[in-house]
Amino acid sequence: MEALLVVNAGSSSLKFQVFGIAEAGLTRQIRGQIGGIGTRPRLQAKTADGAVIIDRTYAAEAVRDLPAAIAAAREWLLTLDGFELRAIGHRVVHGGPDYAQPVLIDATVLDRLASYQDLAPLHQPNNLAPIRLAMEINPDVPQVACFDTAFHRGHAEHADCYALPRAFYDQGVRRYGFHGLSYEYIAERLREVAPQAAHGRIIVAHLGSGASMCALRGGRSIESTMGFTALDGLPMGTRPGQLDPGVVLYLIMQKGMSAQTVSNLLYHDAGLKGLSGVSNDMRDLLASDDPHAALAVAHFVYRCVLNAGMLAAALGGIDAFVFTAGVGENSAPIRARIVEGLAWLGAELDPVANEADAAVISTAKSRVVLHVLPTDEELMIARHTLALISTHKA
Numbered sequence: 001m002e003a004l005l006v007v008n009a010g011s012s013s014l015k016f017q018v019f020g021i022a023e024a025g026l027t028r029q030i031r032g033q034i035g036g037i038g039t040r041p042r043l044q045a046k047t048a049d050g051a052v053i054i055d056r057t058y059a060a061e062a063v064r065d066l067p068a069a070i071a072a073a074r075e076w077l078l079t080l081d082g083f084e085l086r087a088i089g090h091r092v093v094h095g096g097p098d099y100a101q102p103v104l105i106d107a108t109v110l111d112r113l114a115s116y117q118d119l120a121p122l123h124q125p126n127n128l129a130p131i132r133l134a135m136e137i138n139p140d141v142p143q144v145a146c147f148d149t150a151f152h153r154g155h156a157e158h159a160d161c162y163a164l165p166r167a168f169y170d171q172g173v174r175r176y177g178f179h180g181l182s183y184e185y186i187a188e189r190l191r192e193v194a195p196q197a198a199h200g201r202i203i204v205a206h207l208g209s210g211a212s213m214c215a216l217r218g219g220r221s222i223e224s225t226m227g228f229t230a231l232d233g234l235p236m237g238t239r240p241g242q243l244d245p246g247v248v249l250y251l252i253m254q255k256g257m258s259a260q261t262v263s264n265l266l267y268h269d270a271g272l273k274g275l276s277g278v279s280n281d282m283r284d285l286l287a288s289d290d291p292h293a294a295l296a297v298a299h300f301v302y303r304c305v306l307n308a309g310m311l312a313a314a315l316g317g318i319d320a321f322v323f324t325a326g327v328g329e330n331s332a333p334i335r336a337r338i339v340e341g342l343a344w345l346g347a348e349l350d351p352v353a354n355e356a357d358a359a360v361i362s363t364a365k366s367r368v369v370l371h372v373l374p375t376d377e378e379l380m381i382a383r384h385t386l387a388l389i390s391t392h393k394a
Ligand code: ADP
Pocket: 207, 208, 209, 210, 237, 280, 281, 282, 283, 325, 326, 327, 330, 331
C-alpha cells in the first residue's frame, strides 16, 4: 500500500502516524510515539483500531536525544511490511512571516525554516531534525512542512502587529498565532457537520495542555489569543498565558533571575501547575480538594471566558463555539463552566448532551450553537502532504 508518514518531533517525544493512500482517501494505519527521550524512552505504536503493535522500553543512554529517537523509530518502521513510503509530512511550529501554506521542502526552504529558529527556539530545531535526516537518508522521498502559524497568516495588519516601533514588525516580531493545523482541521470539519454555520462567526477553543482560541469568519482565521510565541493568551498546563511584560522585567531586573530561569518558569513551571502547586493536568485539579487547585480551575475558566469575549468583539458576535483538544473534548464540567460565562452572548447548554460529550451540546433555542469536535492535526498534515505531492507530480 502507498503510504504517508506524518512526523511531529518535540524535545521529549517523537510522534508519528502512518496513513495509507487509498482510492477513497487517506486511511490511518498506525499511530505511534517514542516518549521519555533521555529519561525513560519508550516506543509505542497501535493500529488504527487500537491494537498494540509495539511497546518497547530502552535504556536512557540508548535513546538519549531526538536523533537517537528518530533512528529507533525508523528502525522499527522499516520492519513493517506492506507500506511503500510516498512522502513525509512534518509538523513545523513556525512558518515565519512568509509561509501561509504548507510547502514542499528543498534545501532552500530548509535554510529559510532554520532561520526562524530564533522565533521558536524550543520547537523549531526539533521539528527540523527529522527533515534533515530524511533528506540525507531518503533524498528521493518528498517532504512537506506544515506550520502551526500558517492558518493565521491572513490576519489584518492591525491584528498582526504590536504597538512597537515598526522596525520590530519588519524583523518578525508579530502576532503569529499557533495551533493553526488544529483550527484548519476544525474549519474543514465544520463544513461537513454544520455547512451553514461554517460560513458564520465562530470561536474555536483548543483546550489541551497547550491552549488557545481562534476566531473564524467564513472558515478563515481572523484573530487568535496567541501571539509572537505560544506563551500568550489562555493559561495552560505549564504556561501562564497573557502576562504583563512588566512581570518579566521585574523578575529579571529586581529579582536578578536570568533570562534562562525566567524562560523555564514561563514554559515549564507556570500555568495550572504553578498556580495550583498540584498538577498541570486538569483531571488532577478537578479531582483535588486543595483550594489552590480550585483557584487554578477558576482562573482557567475565567480567562477562557474573557478571551472569548475579546474574540466575540473581533467577530462582531458569534454564531457557534467549538470545544476541542484534551480538555475541550473530554471535560464536561469545564465546558459547562465556560458556557455559563458565555450566557451573555446567548449560549445555552444542554447538560445531558454535555455530559455525554455529544457533538452538539447547546439547547435548540441557544443563540450560539455549541459544538464538541475532536481535532486531528495529523490528518490535516497528511491531507496537505498528499495534496502537495499530487500537484507536484502533475
Ligand atoms: P497536547 O497539547 O499535549 O496535545 P491534549 O490536547 O492531548 O494536549 O490535552 C491533554 C490535556 O487534556 C491533559 O493534560 C489533561 O489536562 C486534559 N484532559 C484529558 N482528558 C481530560 C478529562 N477527561 N478531563 C479533564 N481534562 C482532561
